[in-house]
Amino acid sequence: MTDRQVFPPLALRAEGLACGRGGMALSRDLTFSVEPGQCMLLRGPNGTGKTTLLLTLAGIVSPLEGSFALQGSDDDSPMLHYCGHRNAVKPRLSVRENLEFWRSMNGPTGIAADAALAEVGLGKLRDLDAGYLSAGQTRRLALARLLVSLRPLWLLDEPTAALDAAGHELVSKLIDRHLGVGGLAIAATHDPITLPGPGRLHTLLLGAEA
Amino acid sequence: MNAFAAMLGRELRLALRGGGDVLTLVLFFVIVGAIVPFAVGPDKALLERIAPGIVWIAAFLAMLLGLDRLFRPDYEDGTLTLLRHADLPLSAAIAAKVIAHWLVSAVPLILASPVLTVLLAMEGDAFWRTVLSLLLGTPALAAFGAIGAAVTVSIRRGGLIAPILIAPLSIPVLIFGVGAITATQSSAALLFLAALSLMAAALAPFAAALAISSAED
Numbered sequence: 460m461t462d463r464q465v466f467p468p469l470a471l472r473a474e475g476l477a478c479g480r481g482g483m484a485l486s487r488d489l490t491f492s493v494e495p496g497q498c499m500l501l502r503g504p505n506g507t508g509k510t511t512l513l514l515t516l517a518g519i520v521s522p523l524e525g526s527f528a529l530q531g532s533d534d535d536s537p538m539l540h541y542c543g544h545r546n547a548v549k550p551r552l553s554v555r556e557n558l559e560f561w562r563s564m565n566g567p568t569g570i571a572a573d574a575a576l577a578e579v580g581l582g583k584l585r586d587l588d589a590g591y592l593s594a595g596q597t598r599r600l601a602l603a604r605l606l607v608s609l610r611p612l613w614l615l616d617e618p619t620a621a622l623d624a625a626g627h628e629l630v631s632k633l634i635d636r637h638l639g640v641g642g643l644a645i646a647a648t649h650d651p652i653t654l655p656g657p658g659r660l661h662t663l664l665l666g667a668e669a
Numbered sequence: 670m671n672a673f674a675a676m677l678g679r680e681l682r683l684a685l686r687g688g689g690d691v692l693t694l695v696l697f698f699v700i701v702g703a704i705v706p707f708a709v710g711p712d713k714a715l716l717e718r719i720a721p722g723i724v725w726i727a728a729f730l731a732m733l734l735g736l737d738r739l740f741r742p743d744y745e746d747g748t749l750t751l752l753r754h755a756d757l758p759l760s761a762a763i764a765a766k767v768i769a770h771w772l773v774s775a776v777p778l779i780l781a782s783p784v785l786t787v788l789l790a791m792e793g794d795a796f797w798r799t800v801l802s803l804l805l806g807t808p809a810l811a812a813f814g815a816i817g818a819a820v821t822v823s824i825r826r827g828g829l830i831a832p833i834l835i836a837p838l839s840i841p842v843l844i845f846g847v848g849a850i851t852a853t854q855s856s857a858a859l860l861f862l863a864a865l866s867l868m869a870a871a872l873a874p875f876a877a878a879l880a881i882s883s884a885e886d
Contacts, residue, residue, distance in 0.1 A: 519885050537754045545747025551686045552679065552793060563675030564755040564762070608756075 466611040466641040469538070470494050470514070470533050475525035479507055484523055485511050486665050493645060495611075498612040498639045498654065500662045501647040507666025509647035510544070513614045516645065517541040529612060537565070539612040544620070546601040550590025554581055557589050558603055565608035575606040576638075579629060594621040602633065613637060614647040671766050672757035677721040680769030687842055690738070695777045696729045701727035707784040713790060720789040721850035724799055725806075725843050726776050729784065732810050733835070735774040737828035738880065739818045749822075767815045767873060775807035790824060802849035804861040806842050812869035813838040819877035823884035837874060841865060 476489040484510030493499045498659060501509040515519040516527060519540060529538055547555050558572040569575070570600045576582050579599040584592070592600065598621050627650055632645050634655050646652065654660050684690060705723045706716055742751045752762050781801055786796045817835040821827030842865055848858030 514885075517750075519753065523886055537756060539754060540859040541751065541754055543747055543750060545745075545750070547747040547751050549679075549683060549742075549746070549748075551683055556682070560675055560679045561751070563672045564757055566672075566753065610778075630789075658852070 462634060466495065468495050468641065469611050469643060470530050471527065471612060471643055471645075472530055473516075473525065473527035476515070476522055476527055477510075477522065477524035477542070478511045479523050480520060481495050487520075487524075489525070489663070491663055493643045495506070495641045495643060496632055496659060498638055498646060498652075500660065501583060501645065501665060509541035509665055510616050512665070513541070513543070513616050513645065513647055514543045516616050524529050532611075535618040536646060539609055540565075540605050540608070540610045541594055541616075542601055543616045546597050548589050548597050550588060552588050552589055554570050554589050554600055555585040555593065557600060561604045562607040565604070565610070567607065568609040569607045572603075572607055575603040575665055576600075578606060578633075579603045580625070587632060595623060595626060598622055599618060599626065601629070605633065605637075611642050613642065613646075614642040615644065615648075617648055618646055619648055619650045619652075673761055674754065676757065676762050677716065677769050680766055684769065684773040690735070691773055691777055694735050695767065695781045698727045698731040698778045699735055699781055699784055699788075701730060703788050706789065716790055717792075720743075720786075720791045720795070721799070721802075721847045723789060723844075724782065724785055724803070724850065725846045728775075728782075728803060728807065728846075729839060729843060732774055732814060733777055733832045735770070736814045736818050736831055736835075739770050739815060740822045740877075741818070741828065741837040743824045744881075744884070750885065753882065759881065760874040761820070763815065763877045763881070764874040766844070766879060767811055767870070767877075770815065771808055771811040775811055779790055779803045779807065796833050798850045798855055800851070801859065802862060804848070805859055806813035807864055808866040809862070809869040810839055811844045812866070812873035813860075815882070817871045817874045819880035819884075821858070822881060840868075 471493040473489055477487045479485045480607050501512060503509060510583050511520060515522050532538055554576065555572055556576060562572055576585050579602050581596060581599055589600065619627050631652050631654060637644055638659055674762060696719050702723055709715060710737060753759055756763065782799050783796060786799055817831035821831045826829060845858045845861040848854050849862055
């Protein structure tokens with residue numbers, strides 16, 4: 460890896476974490492840690508709490524028990540990108556306007572919007588109304604958001620949903636590069652994600668005890 | 670500040686490219702004002718007395734009409750979730766949305782209000798007082814409306830509940846708004862109206878941000 464480290468050495472640690480929604484616990488006693496340059500895959504059947512765990516780590520749902528912390532950060536600025544099922548892409552705005560908006564909102568710390576669109580394969584469609592994009596293209600636009608603002612932790616919920624084979628490779632490539640600069644990633648997915656190099660990928664199986 | 674401007678710009682673009690949305694509110698506002706004279710009958714003295722009230726009821730109803738699109742589309746497509754992790758604090762993003770909401774739903778009404786003063790046979794002087802009272806009072810309606818919309822955003826069909834929540838908060842605005850048009854107590858009522866708007870505008874972004882943050886838990 461020749462990439463330089465752009466993030467401070469952060470680590471995500473969870474201790475005895477229990478997550479659930481609507482009063483029902485979905486996962487209990489989760490203890491894990493994700494170090495810089497590592498990606499944790501969340502696997503498990505539908506309904507075992509993968510999304511809920513990601514929402515909990517994103518601070519949107521409060522944990523039922525236990526705690527987690529992103530260690531090594533000393534400022535309060537947002538540290539994570541959450542990429543959920545819903546793409547937050549607005550019809551009536553062009554592809555580029557959508558991305559530029561998020562670049563302003565999240566801080567223009569990453570690459571330029573046009574470069575990010577080229578990266579995810581939407582370079583030619585940048586002036587198109589985003590409402591006309593297909594499901595896979597909308598997903599690619601959502602992924603481009605990860606590139607225009609640098610955040611050390613990526614929480615990806617089914618990042619490959621609706622993507623074609625090339626799109627799966629793209630997700631692997633983006634995660635690989637993000638880990639290469641010292642980023643952390645947690646991805647819930649049913650698709651295989653492969654990364655070159657040992658020790659960078661580990662898996663948390665949810666719903667195994669049931 | 671850049672992010673605030675981006676939010677404001679996005680909201681305005683979305684509203685203006687929505688085409689009919691803005692025009693619908695204006696037409697609704699004018700139609701409400703136009704049908705009342707037919708309903709109360711040919712009594713010019715009565716009409717003159719109730720005209721300020723009609724203007725404000727029409728403005729209130731028209732602003733309620735546009736309220737559901739303030740947060741609901743952003744809630745449904747996941748934008749609000751992501752805004753919680755933006756560099757711009759959620760309350761600031763909401764403040765930008767409320768300003769944009771006022772610009773696209775209240776300003777067109779204010780511009781259309783002269784039409785209403787003619788339809789309601791208000792005298793020349795009342796015309797300016799109507800514009801002024803709407804200008805000072807509608808920010809409060811937009812801000813209270815934002816609180817109601819935020820509280821009900823996670824409820825399906827919440828758009829029907831929001832007006833019930835907002836109505837009691839809006840009553841002072843209507844009272845002083847009508848007072849500001851009536852000649853005898855105009856200036857004191859205008860000051861009250863301005864105070865209401867300032868208070869509501871200062872409070873609403875924080876209240877709405879809190880409501881939205883707890884909506885998804």
